[in-house]
Amino acid sequence: MIHITRRERFNAAHKLARPDWSDEHNKEVFGKCSNPNWHGHNYELFVTVKGNVNPETGFVIDLKDLKDLINREVIEKLDHKNINLDVDFMKGKLASTENLAIAIWDELAKHIRGAELHCVKLYETENNFVEYFG
Numbered sequence: 001m002i003h004i005t006r007r008e009r010f011n012a013a014h015k016l017a018r019p020d021w022s023d024e025h026n027k028e029v030f031g032k033c034s035n036p037n038w039h040g041h042n043y044e045l046f047v048t049v050k051g052n053v054n055p056e057t058g059f060v061i062d063l064k065d066l067k068d069l070i071n072r073e074v075i076e077k078l079d080h081k082n083i084n085l086d087v088d089f090m091k092g093k094l095a096s097t098e099n100l101a102i103a104i105w106d107e108l109a110k111h112i113r114g115a116e117l118h119c120v121k122l123y124e125t126e127n128n129f130v131e132y133f134g
């Protein structure tokens, strides 16, 4: 069993605010992340899969296939988008890094073939990241 990771990056806007709370309450809980006029991040996504090395190819998974899958199912839907408004798999969810990592896992898990999804690691800033193992 070996792990292999592909990194991708995307830029997106969001805000942390519950529609059922007042602006004041959102501000209390989420601080400047609740700014009604949005703010953006340069996200960094690490997708790790695991499996056995195929003796014929020396690969766990063809990284080109993994890259294409991540781009098609995740990056194209998020890059230069508003996470709260534009992204089908985030509809009705609070656009936190935690919820985004879980949603990305769910999108990728539907399509991964040949290796098993192990971890979705998502950096929102250099200093803040989450890891989700399913």
Ligand code: NI
Binding pocket: 014, 015, 033, 039, 040, 041
């Ligand atoms: Ni933010």
